[in-house]
Each structure stands twice: as structure tokens, then as C-alpha cells.
Amino acid sequence: MDNKLKNKIKHTVRYLAVDILESVEKEGAYSNLLLNKVIQSEKLPPKDAGLLTEIVYGVIQRKMTLDYGLSGYIKDPKKQLSWVTNLLRVSAYQMVYLTKVPDHAVLFDAVEIAKAKGHAGVASYVNGVLRNVQRNGLRDWKTISNAKKRISVGASMPKWLVAYFIGKIGIEETEKMAFSLLEDPFVSVRLQSQAMSRETVLEQLQAEGYDVVPSPVSPSGIRIRGGKIVDSPLFKEGILTIQDESSQLVAPVGELEKDFLVLDSCAAPGGKTTHMASYLSASENGKVIALDMYEHKIGLINQNAERLHVSDRIETRVLDAKEAGKAFVPESFDVIYVDAPCSGLGLMRRKPDIKYVKNAQDFLDLHQEQLRILDSVSSLLKKGGRLVYSTCTLTEEENQMTVQTFIENHAEFAIVPVRSDYLDKKSFTPEGFVQIYPHDYGTDGFFISCMVKR
Structure with a gap:
């Protein structure tokens, strides 16, 4: 292959997809961050950026299905170079799951990529495997x-x-x-301003041409079924913000009043923080103190606060939540939120990488980390105040077990059942916790609990 053609193929969507998947698999790179970086560095037009995103996420989401489906045409998968495996995954995914992509385009690029990354023999092998997929489809997992x-x-x-x-x-x-989890995630927004009703916002969005419906989960949530919501004047003016519906349920659990002093101990990127602030009044000294360990994440909270016009009610600090107990006066906060670091299994639809990198030990390690944070902030809560503990995961070790262990170690705290008029009974545990699974409402999976200090 001449250098001109080789250089050209390196900038195609399919070549880039193979490289991204290689980095995710070999180096543990985050697919979303790497995708954004490549889209910007390659200056990809929206159509190509969309296809690249679809291919990368689609392959990660269905990696095991693709490998099983291809296994009938591969003699020894373990001896196969990893980039060849990813090239076959990328190609087979498009041929089987994407209806608007013609097979001949996929096959042509696959052969050219194999030549550029390897040699003519590898290209012939790749072509042979993909021709079999074209003729016979993937091996059927439904027969297992x-x-x-x-x-x-x-x-x-x-x-x-x-x-x-x-x-x-x-x-x-x-x-x-x-x-x-194989279904495409949808975009949902939260109504930040309490000056407008959800019905009014829905009508305005529909008049702007958006396909929208009210959230069945959150009273301030709206599902966007069609249209790029960031282009709406309502979004640009800070009346709406993107936030998953299940996480919109966290702030109201604190039953906030306008003059409360609130601690958001694990705040970045600030979606819940700005929601908390919407219940407070700066003129009545209501404030959220939002913590994160990293300066750049504090920057995200500040950006969100400014865009949503609640900067006057949010104070940010670079601080590890495990050190919070030493940094503030005891019993100084009316409500404390701990949206704890977790395995993130509730986000598997949006972040499919998670499925393959977590293990059972992670759940136990995170359980201990969560307890350290709860222990640290517990002394800062006023008597009668609420401690709201939440995660975006689905494991008992990080959810029920963390709360129960904390309660056993802190006799001054008692569980208060979480209330919601929107959720089905199946979303409440016997203890009064909320546990939402991704298939319940099509949202992220989420856990929410509430404790009161006696």
C-alpha cells in the first residue's frame, strides 16, 4: 500500500474506531473522553462524529455477543492480534446492527485497514471472515x-x-x-427554574419543534425524544439542565428550606448541587457548600452554577470528603448529601465499559470508602437534620449494606423512608430505600436512602 493511501485510511471513521477500542481495551482509557478527544483532533463533521460514536459504543456494548458470533469463523481467537479482533468487531457490528451502512463499504475499509496495520495476508484473512458473516450472519447466541x-x-x-x-x-x-442496557439511552432534562411550570416548558419546547414528554419518574424532569436540546433558548438561558431522571430524585429527599446550610460532600460535576441550590434563597442565607477532591471538577461545578444562575447559593471547596469532619464546625449543617463514589453499575447503558472492568472486590473496597465518608460527615449534621446517601450503582454491598453498617456504628442516626409519588412500589426496599434498576423506567440505575440524626 502506498503511503498516500495508507495515510488517508488512518483518518477514516473505521480506522479511528479500531484505534479507540484498542486504547480502551489495552490501556483502560475512558471511551467517552477518548471519543471527544479524537472527534476534536480529527475535526470530524457531525455525521462522521455520530458514526464513530455509534460504532465505538455499539462494539463495547455488544463485545461478547460479537466475539461469540464471530467465533465460528475464527480457528484460534487467542492467537489473533488484538487490533484484528477489534477490526472484525467494528466491521461485524456495522454489517449486523447498522441498517444504513452498506456491506461493500465496510468490507472495503476493513481490507484497507488490515493492509495499513498489517499486510496482504492479514487483509485476506479479514476479508474471508467478513465474507462468511455476510453470507451466514453471526453465530446465534439464542441457541445456547x-x-x-x-x-x-x-x-x-x-x-x-x-x-x-x-x-x-x-x-x-x-x-x-x-x-x-442494549437500548439507546435517551436525553433527559431537569427544570432548574421554579418560576416556570413543567407544563409551560413542555409547551414551549414543543413549539420549538422538540419531541418531548414529561418524566414518569421526576416531577421536574422532561424526556427529550427528538431534537438537540442544547440549542433551545430554554437550555441556553439556564432554565433547563441535562440530568438523568433518577438522579433528579436526590435533592428533594433533603426536604430543603430556603435558609438551610447544606453540605454536598461529593458534588462534581454539580447536577445535584444546582438542584439543591434551587430550593435555597441567598437573601435568607441559604447555601450549599460543594466539595470535590480535584480542582478541575470544582471548575465544572462553578460553570454549572453560573449557567443555572445559582452561584450566589453555592460555595465550592477542593476537599476530600473523608477530611470534611476536620474542616467544619460540628453540627453546623441542616442537611448533608453523600452521593458516594461507587462502581457505577447503574450507568452501564451510558458507559458500557463498566461491565467489563469491575469485579466483586471493588464492591467491598468501595463499601469501606463510603463508610469512611459517612463517618467523616456525620458529626457535622445538626440534630434533627437529614443525611441523604445515594449511589448510581446496583450492588447490595455499596447500598443497603453501607447504610446498615453506618447505622449500626452510629446509634444517633435512624433510617427515614424515602417518599415519592412517582415511583412504583417495586422501587422501594422493605427498609424504605429507593432502588431503581435500569429496566424499571429506562433511566440510570440509582439508590437513594435517608437518615435523620436524633
Whole structure:
């Protein structure tokens, strides 16, 4: 292959997709950050950026399904170079799951990429495998007799994780959840301004041409089914902000009053912080003190606060939440929120990488980290104040077990059942916690609990 053609192929969407997947797999790179970096550095037009995003996320989301499907045409997958594996995944994904992409375009680029990265022999091999896919399709995972393996391969979720969820919620719910994660996530927004009703905002968005419906989960939430919401004047004016519906439920649990002093101990990037601030009044000295360990993340909170016109009610500090107990006066806060660091399994639809990199030990390690944060902030809460603990994960170790262990170690705290008129009964645990699974409403998975200091 001449250098001119080789250089040209390196800037194609499919070549870039293979490189991104290689970095995610080999170096543990975050797919979302790397995608944004490549889209900007390559100056990709919107159409190409969209295809690149679709391919990368689609391949990650269905990696195990693709590998199983391709296995019938590959003699020894373990001996195959990783970039060849990713090239075959990228190509097969487009041929099977993307209806608007012609096979001949996929096959042509696959062969050229194989030549550029390898040699003519590799190109011939890649062409042979993909011709088989074109003729016969991928090996059918639906014929797998073992239920755990069938769910694992079909939903592309590691078998140990499938077994974990079966042990917690049963096989039927696990299957529903696992396959729901393959559905495209939708954008949801929260009404930041309390001066406008949701009905008024819905009408205005519809008049602007957006396909919108009220959230079935959050009273201040709106689902965007069509249209680029960041272009709406309502978004630009700070009346709306992008936030998943399940996380919109956290701030109201604190039952905030206008003059409260609030601690948001794990605040970045500030979606919940700005929601908390919307209940407060600067003229009545209401304030949220928002903490994060990293300066650049504090910057994100400040940006969000400014855009949503609540900077006068938010004070940010670079501080590890585990050190908060030493940094503030005891019993000085009316409400404390701990949206704790967690395994993030509730975000698997948006961040499919998570499925493959977490392990059971992570749940236990994070449980200990969460307890250290709760221990640190507990002395800062006034008597009668609320401690709201939440995560975006689905594991018992990081949710129920963390709260129960904290309560056992702190007799002055008691669990208060979380209330919501919007959620189904299935979303409440016997203790009064909220546990939302991704398949319940199509949102992120989320856990919310509330404790009061006696």
C-alpha cells in the first residue's frame, strides 16, 4: 500500500474506531473522553462524529455477543492480534446492527485497514471472515441452552455479573435488566427554574419543534425524544439542565428550606448541587457548600452554577470528603448529601465499559470508602437534620449494606423512608430505600436512602 493511501485510511471513521477500542481495551482509557478527544483532533463533521460514536459504543456494548458470533469463523481467537479482533468487531457490528451502512463499504475499509496495520495476508484473512458473516450472519447466541451463559453472551455481560444479579433479583429480572442496557439511552432534562411550570416548558419546547414528554419518574424532569436540546433558548438561558431522571430524585429527599446550610460532600460535576441550590434563597442565607477532591471538577461545578444562575447559593471547596469532619464546625449543617463514589453499575447503558472492568472486590473496597465518608460527615449534621446517601450503582454491598453498617456504628442516626409519588412500589426496599434498576423506567440505575440524626 502506498503511503498516500495508507495515510488517508488512518483518518477514516473505521480506522479511528479500531484505534479507540484498542486504547480502551489495552490501556483502560475512558471511551467517552477518548471519543471527544479524537472527534476534536480529527475535526470530524457531525455525521462522521455520530458514526464513530455509534460504532465505538455499539462494539463495547455488544463485545461478547460479537466475539461469540464471530467465533465460528475464527480457528484460534487467542492467537489473533488484538487490533484484528477489534477490526472484525467494528466491521461485524456495522454489517449486523447498522441498517444504513452498506456491506461493500465496510468490507472495503476493513481490507484497507488490515493492509495499513498489517499486510496482504492479514487483509485476506479479514476479508474471508467478513465474507462468511455476510453470507451466514453471526453465530446465534439464542441457541445456547444454559440460561446464565445465554444471558451473558446475548446481553454481553460477564457471566459472574449475571450470576450476581440472579442471586439478588432472580433470573427473569436479571434478563430484563441485562438486555435493557442494549437500548439507546435517551436525553433527559431537569427544570432548574421554579418560576416556570413543567407544563409551560413542555409547551414551549414543543413549539420549538422538540419531541418531548414529561418524566414518569421526576416531577421536574422532561424526556427529550427528538431534537438537540442544547440549542433551545430554554437550555441556553439556564432554565433547563441535562440530568438523568433518577438522579433528579436526590435533592428533594433533603426536604430543603430556603435558609438551610447544606453540605454536598461529593458534588462534581454539580447536577445535584444546582438542584439543591434551587430550593435555597441567598437573601435568607441559604447555601450549599460543594466539595470535590480535584480542582478541575470544582471548575465544572462553578460553570454549572453560573449557567443555572445559582452561584450566589453555592460555595465550592477542593476537599476530600473523608477530611470534611476536620474542616467544619460540628453540627453546623441542616442537611448533608453523600452521593458516594461507587462502581457505577447503574450507568452501564451510558458507559458500557463498566461491565467489563469491575469485579466483586471493588464492591467491598468501595463499601469501606463510603463508610469512611459517612463517618467523616456525620458529626457535622445538626440534630434533627437529614443525611441523604445515594449511589448510581446496583450492588447490595455499596447500598443497603453501607447504610446498615453506618447505622449500626452510629446509634444517633435512624433510617427515614424515602417518599415519592412517582415511583412504583417495586422501587422501594422493605427498609424504605429507593432502588431503581435500569429496566424499571429506562433511566440510570440509582439508590437513594435517608437518615435523620436524633
